[in-house]
Amino acid sequence: MAIATKSIKFLVLFTIVFTSFTAFAGGDSPSSDKDGEINTPKGIKEYIKHHLKDSHDFSLFSYSNDAGERKHIGFPLPVIVWTSNGLKTFMSSEFHHNDDGHVLVEKGDTKLTKIHGKIYELDAGASIVSFDAEHHATNAHKVLDFSITKSVFGILLAGLLMILGFGSLAKGYKKGAIPTGVGRILEPLVLYVRDDIAKPNIGEKKYRKFMPYLLTVFFFIWILNLLGLTPLGFNVTGQIAVTVCLAVITTIIYITNGSKDFWAHTLWMPGVPMLLRPILAVLELAGFLLIKPFSLLVRLFANITAGHSVVMGIAALMILLKAQFGTVGATGISFVLTLFLTVIELLVAFLQAYIFTMLSALFIGMAVEEHDHAHDH
Amino acid sequence: MYNLIGAGLIVIGGGIGLGQIGGKAMEGIARQPEAAGKIQTAMIIIGALLEGLAFGALLLGK
């Protein structure tokens, strides 16, 4: 009981610390608001949209100083792009926080600019970006962008945390059978993944081979989900590219490890009329190659994106309700609601990591399963 | 406009489905409390599959 109360206290403290910053979290402010202050519904919408996207620099918050200048607190990240003239690298600070193509960075013959978080290369001869009616650049094209963006930074951070945490856990076992320090928290989680996710879904015999992937993915997603709840404003697992990558790896793993039975059942289903078999094969293949990975990637992406949108939207009530309830009232309402939502988001962060790992294990289990052919189909 | 209505319909359908899954799972647990763990796991898997479907439709329809 004492532990439960303690952990609840800790949870409350944790969420208070997190929620009190969430309102300020996110990328740099979009330049649509001229003075940089965000206080209109449209501005908030833009800000949330902006936060959900990846960005090329890491900013914690911005403020206007006495002289009316907009100051950004944060640090630039390296930009690495593959242009038509080869690899170009520079720091994102060269864009001066501009996001609508007005600042050009010249590297040799290449002119680069940033529009809505994407880096464009101007066509040869152009010296200023021109836009069409829908605000699409007409004389610039996207480049292959291998920059260390905020998401890549987040991925690296998560990777570093995992290597440190689990490295120390692994080292701890050399000293004794019972881990100390951080390992005490991590070990039950490892056991949880092994005993509650891998073993029941893949089977006692074959689970061992897939443990490294399942453990890595579980902790990777969970840590990134939790990082997304910190005031650092990461939204890594809400990037479609990241979830696509995870789903693709899962798909490759279960396709390459498919047993004979799996392929036999997928491509030439026994026990159904001959005419139906090709149709079933197409359906099964579509299921394994498209639908299952798609559901994996979309679920994670949509849950995290939706979570971030809602938490930020609720936090924005602080600004929107100021006129009706006054500063204190609006902040109070927004604080209570955000606290509540953040607790749910903490749960979702774990649940999504769990479900992704669980479904990966389930699909792998389906693929590696071997039927005993005692019964004739 | 129409695709938004479609997405809305799909979300309603998904909601009904999730409710069914949750409700039936609760009934199952009430009937056989010792099988709660297994029922819960199956419930989460099916719920997750349904959720994926609903989210997919929502994003495609947006």
Place this chain on the structure above:
Amino acid sequence: MDIFNDFSIGLFAMQLVILLVLLFLLAKFAWKPIMNSLEERESGIEDALEAAANARKEMQNLQADNEKLIKEARAERDAMMKDAREIKEKMIADAKEDAKEVTSKLIASAQASIEQEKQAALAEIKKNVADLSIGIAETVIKKELASKDEQIKLVEGMLKEVTLN
């Protein structure tokens, strides 16, 4: 389709590379030793439990053995005592029988010797009687030779003299 517009090949590539490197590093330096140690520990615990169960079983076996031994010893002792008692009784009975036999033999031999003596004594008496009779007869015969009256007188006188027994 906003979300596919947001898809960044660069981010995908970076994520793929980082994740694969991370997977490799963790698998090599973290998951493998962790899983091995966990399994080692579990098998260690299992072994210890099994050993404890075995020890308990052995204990029970030992106790059972002890009890069995004690029981056997007790049974042996009882048997021995019974045997001893039987032997004792038999010895006593034997001794009694022997004694009886010896006494009866002694009695029998005593009776036999008494009989013998009696017979001998009777024989002696008979001999003596015969001798006397012969002596008397001699004398009688001697007197008869002299006179008949004398002979009768003699026999009567001798008969008067000699009293049998």
